Amino acid sequence: MSVKKYKELKGLKTQNLRDHMSEAELIFTALPELSTRQITESVSATGMDENKEAGGKGGGIARKARRELEAKTGRKVVTRENFLSPEVRKIQLEQKKKFCK
Numbered sequence: 001m002s003v004k005k006y007k008e009l010k011g012l013k014t015q016n017l018r019d020h021m022s023e024a025e026l027i028f029t030a031l032p033e034l035s036t037r038q039i040t041e042s043v044s045a046t047g048m049d050e051n052k053e054a055g056g057k058g059g060g061i062a063r064k065a066r067r068e069l070e071a072k073t074g075r076k077v078v079t080r081e082n083f084l085s086p087e088v089r090k091i092q093l094e095q096k097k098k099f100c101k
Contacts, residue, residue: 032055
């Protein structure tokens with residue numbers, strides 16, 4: 001899912017997407033990043049084609065893990081829920097108002 005579509009799903013405009021992710025969403029965002037980096041390092045990837053292939057493999061690892069977890073739990077990892085507490089959202093809004101003055 002693209003960042004734009006993910007933000008639309010959660011009803012976000014300018015907010016940081018990661019601030020609004022659940023623990024599982026954060027983990028399944030970090031997993032392909034880590035996997036891709038380690039694959040890239042292990043094959044000493046250079047150039048666009050080799051790095052693109054490593055990215056696909058890293059993403060595949062995370063996709064497989066996410067689907068397996070969803071199958072075992074019966075729940076989706078990606079949700080519409082907003083995980084930033086109301087208190088934190090209020091503080092951020094107040095800070096933004098002060099900054100914009």
